[in-house]
Amino acid sequence: MTRIMIIVGSVRPGRIGLPIAHWVRERAAAAGHEVDLVDLAELNLPFMDEPEMPGKRAYTKPHTIAWSARVEQADAVLLVSPEYNHSYSPALKNALDYLQHEWAAKPVGVVSYGGASAGLRGAAALDQVLTTLGLVRVPVDMAISGPAAHLVDGAFVATEKQDATLARMIDQLGRYAEALRPLRS
Secondary structure (H helix, E strand, O other): OOEEEEEEOOOOOOOOHHHHHHHHHHHHHHOOOEEEEEEHHHHOOOOOOOOOOHHHOOOOOHHHHHHHHHHHHOOEEEEEEEOEOOEOOHHHHHHHHOOOHHHOOOEEEEEEEEOOOOOHHHHHHHHHHHHHOOOEEOOOOEEEEOHHHHEEOOEEOOOHHHHHHHHHHHHHHHHHHHHHHHHHO
């Protein structure tokens, strides 16, 4: 069983990323994976406040030590990311930047969302950071245009095509996690 960490990349009140993440969590759990849903609004990491660089793993703050342990437990990562000004959110950047080695050799998928561009520019902006951290992008992209139109009573209701695309991404996360396991040990 693959442990997939799903990270909600927005902390804005009323964000659409949370209902999307709940849909992703349901699909990943239904596929037999263990899921850890991380809502960055609840995690509430302050801006990076460690005195040493993350590469040294000399963490002094309880929130960093807890975040490190949580990420360490994941076999794969799935980011639910909005697009902010052709990029991704500062909360997501901060959460990624807190750590280094904990991300290495883990597969990552990105479910982006936004207006006409469906968050694709934000997802593309993530690539350089994800690669630098040693995360390995799976080759399935998931981009949701106009996500508010998919909300029914606060829940995200996907199309058949979106469900199928997400199923492929989740399958690849599991396969890549297994293939990369020797590099993480």
